[in-house]
Amino acid sequence: MLARTKIFFKTTLLGGVIVILPTIILGFAFKWLFGMVGNGIKPLTDLVVNTMTLPDRFDQPIATAIVLSVIVLGCFFVGLLVRTRMGQWIYHSFENSVLSKAPGYKMVKETVNQFLGKKESPFSSVALVQVFENDMMMTGFITDRHDNGMVTVFVPTGPNPTSGFIYHLKAEFVHPVEVSVEDAMRSVISCGAGSEKLIRALQPKINP
Incomplete structure (x- = not known):
């Protein structure tokens, strides 16, 4: 404890x-x-x-x-x-x-x-991603979509959002959420604090 x-x-x-x-x-x-x-x-x-x-x-x-x-x-x-x-x-x-x-x-x-919300950010939207294809989810940013249905996401490491990992996943393991990039980035910088918006935005999808 x-x-x-x-x-x-x-x-x-x-x-x-x-x-x-x-x-x-x-x-x-x-x-x-x-x-x-x-x-x-x-x-x-x-x-x-x-x-x-x-x-x-x-x-x-x-x-x-x-x-x-x-x-x-x-x-x-x-x-x-x-x-x-x-x-x-x-x-x-x-x-x-x-x-x-x-x-x-x-x-x-x-x-x-x-x-400042600069629009030149390469992140198109926020998503919770199942990088290991199990119940564990990570905060990520969708950076590209592909014709074969794969989605490329960037998963930053907190509290420094400029470093992280790039994953190429099947679309079924990528769950876009209606949360602004700025709000998600703040949660990353704060080591997960303020992630309630992310979880709440996902709940209607996992608990219809």
């Missing part, structure tokens, strides 16, 4: 850390970006604030709004750039040569993409 409690505590704690970690990283990254942009355009913000005849209490909010506007515009123009063929080449070259070598970059990127 004590061993099971310790395992439950460790996996739950680790799952919480994995869920919170991308948010913390994004928060620190945004704080760093805000400070860098703020220092870079300080002469501009000082000029705007000094030319406006408003009470001193409005100086900081105005400066903050200017910095946020510059960041938003910067993100917008970067987004426009990466929509072009040249921009995509520059981005992928920089990512492959620099960003991909940063520890944890891939995991954070994939996790953030799932939380």
Whole structure:
């Protein structure tokens, strides 16, 4: 009993850390970006604030709004750039040569993409799969269907959803459930916590 409690505590704690970690990283990254942009355009913000005849209490909010506007515009123009063929080449070259070598970059990127609900995910739907063709089921994501009736699924390993196993199964052992990819991914990251939606979505099929 004590061993099971310790395992439950460790996996739950680790799952919480994995869920919170991308948010913390994004928060620190945004704080760093805000400070860098703020220092870079300080002469501009000082000029705007000094030319406006408003009470001193409005100086900081105005400066903050200017910095946020510059960041938003910067993100917008970067987004426009990466929509072009040249921009995509520059981005992928920089990512492959620099960003991909940063520890944890891939995991954070994939996790953030799932939380943001990016549509470029290769997962078409969520399924509970019987990889050993018995009563045991695993959380998986359907990645391909084949003309011979086989289904390819990716079964991630928690709490890191970027690693896992690929299985090619008969359709009868793959049970699609009406659960969003984002919800299923959160349960994987949380080491199974929050899987109630998956089980509940399957119940009408196994208990008509």
